[in-house]
Amino acid sequence: MHRDWIATARTLSEALPYLQRYDGATVVIKMGGHAMGDDEAMTRFARDIVLMKQCNVHPVLVHGGGPMINQMLDRLGVTSSFVGGKRVTDAATVEVVEMVLSGTVNKRIVQAINAQGGRAVGLSGKDANLIVCDRASGPRGEDLGFVGEPTQVNPAVLRTFLDSAFIPVVAPLGAGRNGETFNINGDNAAGAIAAAMKADRLLLLTDVAGVKDGDGDVITNLTSQQVRQLTEDGVIAGGMIPKTQTALDAIDGGVRAVVIVDGRAPHAVLLELFTEHGAGTLIRAQPRP
Numbered sequence: 335m336h337r338d339w340i341a342t343a344r345t346l347s348e349a350l351p352y353l354q355r356y357d358g359a360t361v362v363i364k365m366g367g368h369a370m371g372d373d374e375a376m377t378r379f380a381r382d383i384v385l386m387k388q389c390n391v392h393p394v395l396v397h398g399g400g401p402m403i404n405q406m407l408d409r410l411g412v413t414s415s416f417v418g419g420k421r422v423t424d425a426a427t428v429e430v431v432e433m434v435l436s437g438t439v440n441k442r443i444v445q446a447i448n449a450q451g452g453r454a455v456g457l458s459g460k461d462a463n464l465i466v467c468d469r470a471s472g473p474r475g476e477d478l479g480f481v482g483e484p485t486q487v488n489p490a491v492l493r494t495f496l497d498s499a500f501i502p503v504v505a506p507l508g509a510g511r512n513g514e515t516f517n518i519n520g521d522n523a524a525g526a527i528a529a530a531m532k533a534d535r536l537l538l539l540t541d542v543a544g545v546k547d548g549d550g551d552v553i554t555n556l557t558s559q560q561v562r563q564l565t566e567d568g569v570i571a572g573g574m575i576p577k578t579q580t581a582l583d584a585i586d587g588g589v590r591a592v593v594i595v596d597g598r599a600p601h602a603v604l605l606e607l608f609t610e611h612g613a614g615t616l617i618r619a620q621p622r623p
């Protein structure tokens with residue numbers, strides 16, 4: 335029994351250098367719909383976020399919710415398709431997307447954090463013009479309807495949260511210049527916010543252990559150059575393309591490092607930030623010295 339207590343104390347003690355390294359840091363965390371899991375997993379995630387904030391590491395949460403949007407569209411009998419990893423979004427679909435993301439999904443996360451003693455505040459990219467968008471188009475110039483490409487991010491509202499106990503939770507919607515509402519891919523929204531805030535870390539929580547090589551093994555460290563090569567070789571494909579592209583854009587935009595990590599793994603965020611057992615794939619501009 336005593337040995338267990340000592341092991342627990344040692345784990346806490348070993349967190350000190352990480353707590354010092356991240357003191358006052360801004361960490362943007364994107365939680366994909368597939369990574370959200372059941373209520374127990376959500377509670378665990380929420381507790382980790384509250385612990386981070388308590389340790390003076392400032393989380394800015396951005397969420398997805400693709401599977402939840404699909405469920406609601408099914409219930410309403412609306413079909414939707416994807417081009418280049420983005421949902422083709424007509425006027426009726428964007429109404430459903432906003433309802434699900436800003437409503438159900440956003441408030442589920444907000445409530446989970448607040449139930450753990452945090453003070454989460456839900457926002458979307460439309461609040462305070464946080465994310466202003468132009469129309470995005472597909473890889474071959476396809477019309478995607480109301481899908482937004484973030485062109486101007488105004489993070490002032492998020493900065494006010496950094497100096498307070500509040501934890502912002504952002505739904506990936508954007509404001510158009512002519513009053514439109516735009517649906518933004520969650521990874522894109524998180525990357526744009528992380529770059530605008532010059533975040534210390536961007537964590538992309540997904541449903542795989544990290545970026546895998548040709549043999550299916552997780553690559554723990556990648557440079558921007560290696561990401562470009564693996565994409566050219568077709569090893570990085572499908573849903574991993576927008577994620578790694580977001581990582582490169584964020585690094586070009588001044589984010590120090592991006593980690594793609596398995597959000598289904600218990601305490602993935604804590605392990606990544608506060609222990610030497612960082613999981614997933616770390617992408618940075620230069621290789622580690």
Ligand SMILES: Nc1ncnc2c1ncn2[C@@H]1O[C@H](COP(=O)(O)OP(=O)(O)O)[C@@H](O)[C@H]1O
Nearest residue numbers: 366368540541544545546569570571572573574
């Ligand atoms: N090299 C790779 N390493 C890991 N996953 C990859 C790779 N290439 C393609 N993928 C695919 O990318 C998917 C992750 O993207 P996606 O499903 O869009 O995630 P999310 O829903 O979390 O945003 C993985 O489930 C996997 O099928």
Ligand SMILES: CC(=O)N[C@@H](CCC(=O)OP(=O)(O)O)C(=O)O
Nearest residue numbers: 366367398399400420421519520
């Ligand atoms: C334009 C676009 O594709 N938007 C996404 C927004 C949600 C999202 O990104 O959800 P995940 O992170 O769970 O995939 C969509 O409509 O599904």
